Amino acid sequence: MNILIVEDDEAIANLIKINLIAEGYDCVCAYDGKAGADYIEKYPYDLILLDIMLPEINGYELLEYIKPLGTPVIFITAKGNVEERIRGLRLGADDYIVKPFQVGELIARVESLLRRYGKVNKKLTFADVEIDMVSRTVSKNGIVVDLTVKEFDLLVELVQNKNVALYRDRLYEKIWGEVFMGDTRTLDSHIQRLRRKLNWEKYIKTVFRIGYRLEEGQ
Template sequence: MITILIVEDESAIAELIQAGFEKAGYAWDYAADGKQAADKIEVRTYDLVLLDIMLPEIDGYELMEYIEPLGIPVIFLTAKGTTSDKVKGLRMGADDYIVKPFEIDELLARVDSVLRRYNKGQTLLYAADVVIDTQSRRVMQNGQEIMLTPKEYELLLFLVRNKNSALYRETLFERVWMEDFTGDSRTLDLHIQRLRKKLNWKDRIKTVYKIGYILEVST
């Protein structure tokens, strides 16, 4: 199982992240300051470190110098949002940089992207009668391959990774099409209709009034 070290001194934010990771199926460990984090990294192997910058004892930049030679992926999570701060973090070897406040869906998407880059993500995802092989990008339903377009596949992947959560149209569009949402949801709505038809998921991919869509599954 993927295990992520959360290094964050604000307990409310740490608890929010922990709940998100549990929902996404990630195991996690927690350190409230840089010294605790360094001690944990010394005795345990992590798949990724989520690292605040302004920490007691040892700050995030100093800890990054210790982590970088170990080859562990790092995402900086911080209130320091200036361009110079971002550039400094990325030049030190961080794989991504997220500025507080943030949406948990965005954090999970960024974590997933970094893990895939390191071939550490989950390769098989399950939702109801569908299995997604993220390595081969194949979608199987009851033993039969379902042929999807690239955008249909990415949309399904995001829905499955966030199953049972109401997702805003804006979030879905920006994560799948990687473009700013202008308010026109026709492209997204059309792809949702196609997914419902191809998977016979009319009762699973539901419209949420004034929000967007939710994939409702029990497994």
């Protein structure tokens, strides 16, 4: 899926780009509103991340140009007051995230919005593992790994939130669809099986008193 990042702070734009590419998205950056408009005119995008305070053409004006295309938009801006958020949403933005923000939160919002529009990343990759979201198969170094339904769902949740500490109660309720009652044995046993089947002891970390985090091995 193709994502356009329109952000005049090149460091922020490139940081977003690097992290989205790592998630399997194709990204391009525009550092002012005019360049953003040129990209939008020439190429179709699945999602646009749009700063408000841009040189040449500001984000509000650019949004007016984007709306007829039906492309989902997330505003990224330092303007965090309620009035600005309301204005952006009323003009047609689908979501709004305020600087400074955690990259993990931005990625989660991107994924949520793409799902809402029926645009799903068909494959996820992390380290030596590839996840096919359509066939619900997992392969490690090209060899299929047999996972249960819950193990697959848990793996996807970890990969989609890599480098983020996930609370046990959140994980349990998301994967099992039940209220977490404090018993961690079911979740913990699934985590142990995932570690063993994927040989991911160095990737799936236990976070003391919180839960688990998927991170690059040292």
